[in-house]
Amino acid sequence: xxxxxxxxxxxxxxxxxxxxxxxxxxxxxxxxxxxxxxxxxxxxxxxxxxxxxxxxxxxxxxxxxxxxxxxxxxxxxxxxxxx
Amino acid sequence: xxxxxxxxxxxxxxxxxxxxxxxxxxxxxxxxxxxxxxxxxxxxxxxxxxxxxxxxxxxxxxxxxxxxxxxxxxxxxxxxxxxxxxxxxxxxxxxxxxxxxxxxxxxxxxxxxxxxxxxxxxxxxxxxxxxxxxxxxxxxxxxxxxxxxxxxxxxxxxxxxxxxxxxxxxxxxxxxxxxxxxxxxxxxxxxxxxxxxxxxxxxxxxxxxxxxxxxxxxxxxxxxxxxxxxxx
Numbered sequence: 001x002x003x004x005x006x007x008x009x010x011x012x013x014x015x016x017x018x019x020x021x022x023x024x025x026x027x028x029x030x031x032x033x034x035x036x037x038x039x040x041x042x043x044x045x046x047x048x049x050x051x052x053x054x055x056x057x058x059x060x061x062x063x064x065x066x067x068x069x070x071x072x073x074x075x076x077x078x079x080x081x082x083x
Numbered sequence: 084x085x086x087x088x089x090x091x092x093x094x095x096x097x098x099x100x101x102x103x104x105x106x107x108x109x110x111x112x113x114x115x116x117x118x119x120x121x122x123x124x125x126x127x128x129x130x131x132x133x134x135x136x137x138x139x140x141x142x143x144x145x146x147x148x149x150x151x152x153x154x155x156x157x158x159x160x161x162x163x164x165x166x167x168x169x170x171x172x173x174x175x176x177x178x179x180x181x182x183x184x185x186x187x188x189x190x191x192x193x194x195x196x197x198x199x200x201x202x203x204x205x206x207x208x209x210x211x212x213x214x215x216x217x218x219x220x221x222x223x224x225x226x227x228x229x230x231x232x233x234x235x236x237x238x239x240x241x242x243x244x245x246x247x248x249x250x251x252x253x254x255x256x257x258x259x260x261x262x263x264x265x266x267x268x269x270x271x272x273x274x275x276x277x278x279x280x281x282x283x284x285x286x287x288x289x290x291x292x293x294x295x296x297x298x299x300x301x302x303x304x305x306x307x308x309x310x311x312x313x314x315x
Contacts, residue, residue: 014227
């Protein structure tokens, strides 16, 4: 089974990278793009652990996300399952 | 007086940290590899140097925060042992949650490598006098300190250093990276025994470096170690 973790900067955290990309898009003519926020997509391929019930896999992955994949001080995350 | 300097793959400010602690401060200094599980017996001060541990993969300091040695650092810090984390070392300390907040990309996206001024904001084992202005070098791209409003209110008295002008005024222009409230360093641990800061005091510890302001932090903690061992 495959899990995907989307990591996003919290709304109150500045994203200077996103701002730079927005400005670059503006110079390319995409001047209707008002805001850009850059996050991360982390794909996880699960072994046997993934064959357990979804809620226990989810709670294991939430631990992984809270402790390593995301920094809860500045980031939110979302976990989805599927091939 | 015994110091331990942690070494991670990608640390690059370890040599000047060792030199400052051993040659300038006269501490018996050992380098401890990140895979080690224990600190040398009798370690008074742990220094986590700057660099790009694990290539800054995922987030600066994130991978290092799960290194085998970290449990020993946590234990040392929680029983009041002195810890200083400089630059990437500060990032590692926030990632391990030994210090609150997080360090993010500099607001203007540039790598900043120059001397700046910081004002000593509160008392603590690494502090000179409150109000002192120190000139220290910075060299980082991810030194923008962030903490939410609630956390900032809680840590108001833990702010150790703020970016300031040469005259000690805390202004937006004196802020090199967009850090919230100009925060350059914070205290943590049960006895303010943990300090994290973005500037490099170990790169300003000898006259040859162009100044000795950084040395004052190490002299302060050296006095704190002596006071503690005399009291014990």
